[in-house]
Amino acid sequence: MKRRPKIIKRSERGIGLIETMVALLLILIGLLAVMSLFTIASAGNTTQGEYQTRATEYAQYKMEQLVRLSFSDSTTNTTVFPPAPTGGTGLGSGLTPGGSVGSVNPVSPVSGYVDYLDNAGNLLPGSSGWFYKRQWRIDLDAASRMKTITVLTIARTAAGPGVKPSSTLVCFKSNIP
Numbered sequence: 572m573k574r575r576p577k578i579i580k581r582s583e584r585g586i587g588l589i590e591t592m593v594a595l596l597l598i599l600i601g602l603l604a605v606m607s608l609f610t611i612a613s614a615g616n617t618t619q620g621e622y623q624t625r626a627t628e629y630a631q632y633k634m635e636q637l638v639r640l641s642f643s644d645s646t647t648n649t650t651v652f653p654p655a656p657t658g659g660t661g662l663g664s665g666l667t668p669g670g671s672v673g674s675v676n677p678v679s680p681v682s683g684y685v686d687y688l689d690n691a692g693n694l695l696p697g698s699s700g701w702f703y704k705r706q707w708r709i710d711l712d713a714a715s716r717m718k719t720i721t722v723l724t725i726a727r728t729a730a731g732p733g734v735k736p737s738s739t740l741v742c743f744k745s746n747i748p
Contacts, residue, residue, distance in 0.1 A: 619729060619733075619736060622726045622729070622736040623726075623736040623737075623738070625692065625703065625726070625736075626703060626724040626725065626726055626736050626737055626738040627724070627738040627740075628692075629688060629692060629703055629705060629724045629738075630705065630722045630723070630724035630738040630739070630740045631740060633649075633686075633705045633707060633722045633724070634720065634722045634740045634742055636649055636652075636654060637649060637662065637707065637720050637722070637742075638720065638742055638744060640654075640661055640662050641662075642662065642718065642744060642745075642746040643662075643746070644661035644662050645660065645661040645662065645663060645664040645665075645666070646658070646659060646660075646661050646664070647659050647660075647661040648660075649661070649686075650683065650685070650686045651694070652694050659683060660672065660673075660683040660684060662709055662718060662720070662744070663709040663711060663718065664683070666709060666711045666718075667711070668711055668712070668713050668714070668715045669711065669712065669713040670710075670711060671708055671709060671710040671711070672684065672708070672709050673706065673707050673708035673709055674706060674708055675706050675707065675708050675721050675722075675723040675739065676706075677704070677706070677723070677725050677737075680704070680706050681706075684706060684707050684708065684709075685704065685705065685706045685707075686704075686705050687701035687703070687704055687705075688701065688702060688703040688704075688705065689701065689702055689703075690702040690703075701727060702726065702727050702728075703724055703725070703726055703727070704724070704725050704727070705722060705723070705724045706722070706723045706724075706725075707720065707721060707722045707723070708720075708721045715746070716745060716746050716747055717743055717744070717745050717746070718743070718744045718745075718746075719741065719742075719743055720741070720742045720743070720744060721739065721740070721741050722739070722740045722741075723737060723738070723739045724737060724738050724739075725737040
């Protein structure tokens with residue numbers, strides 16, 4: 572007679588109800604953690620996007636104000652609104668061919684080439700309590716025919732950790748007869 576090999580019977584039990592409940596509980600805890608992070612990130616991105624949009628909008632306003640000035644204007648005060656015809660720097664008081672005036676370096680604003688706005692975009696009389704800072708620089712080419720106007724607007728704080736929202740615009744104004 573032939574000998575049959577022994578067949579080892581294995582347990583045919585499935586996954587128990589308790590194990591299933593524990594697994595589902597762990598998955599639920601993980602999903603809740605991810606959902607809360609998503610909510611926080613979404614709110615931060617929305618606020619950051621609003622600050623960035625406002626910075627671009629305020630830079631555009633300043634650029635439009637500067638471009639409206641005549642090429643040779645060196646007296647209009649553009650740090651007030653509406654611009655005053657005297658008491659300012661216009662499009663470059665003391666600007667020499669090949670030179671520049673003003674600054675777009677956020678840590679070193681130049682008087683006459685900077686203004687400050689509150690959170691709602693209202694022009695402030697000084698730097699106290701600012702939320703947005705606008706700085707501009709005027710460059711004159713060597714032939715005295717083209718001015719490059721650069722406007723930087725930066726928000727004081729970011730919506731969270733990271734880079735402060737800012738916007739830089741560049742425009743050219745020519746004096747070609």
